[in-house]
Amino acid sequence: GGAVCAIVAAKAPQLIRAAILEDPAFISASSGESNSDWPDNHRAVQALSHAELVAKGKADNPHWSPDTFDNWATAKHEARMEIFNALKTPPPDYRKNAANFGVPVLMITGDEARGVVVSAATAAELQASTPNLRVVNVPGAGHCIRYEQPERVVEIVRGFLSFAL
Known part of the structure; x- marks a missing residue:
């Protein structure tokens, strides 16, 4: 879901006005990670x-x-x-895709100890190198952040959309 949305935000931004990624499955071919x-x-x-x-x-x-x-x-x-x-x-090169985001993108992350895919280091790296990216961490949440803290996710998304749209 999130990885596909990131590709659209980078390669076909004319199709959307903004994108929201919830702990996207950014897996790098060179990292040794596997799906x-x-x-x-x-x-x-x-x-x-x-x-x-x-x-x-x-x-x-x-x-x-x-x-x-x-x-x-x-x-x-x-x-x-x-x-x-x-x-x-x-897998697509998520760093290259992020560098080419053509619309505002929100990436919601959680805690590494709870099994998120996007580490704090990766989130910080992407945030620093991607002007259109806003990263928000939800402490105590795992990969499915919206299932664990739905009210917090709604608050984050509403705030982002009021800025992005």
Whole structure:
């Protein structure tokens, strides 16, 4: 989601007025990081019943807002495996994309200890080198920031949109 949105903000900014990235999956081909396990992990998730997936979500993500799990499980079951075909190509250079953002971009990050993808160092590097980028950190949040602190995310997004639009 966020990585794709970043590509649009860099390569087709005429299509949008602003972009919001929530801990985007910025994985660098040169970093040694990998997303090769994502398809198998998703197949395993889709093999669970709705009730099992809701229970797993609650067990794995105790900090999420309680009203999140039913819709989250439905979305996991409805996601098509073909989306993972995009992983067969090298990941885009997120630094190059960020340098070319043609619209205001908000990137919301959380705590590394809670499993975010974008480290504090990467966020600071991108913020320093990207004039159109605003980075906001939400302390205590993991990768799915909107599920853990929905009110805070709404506040951040509203503030950004009032500035950006």
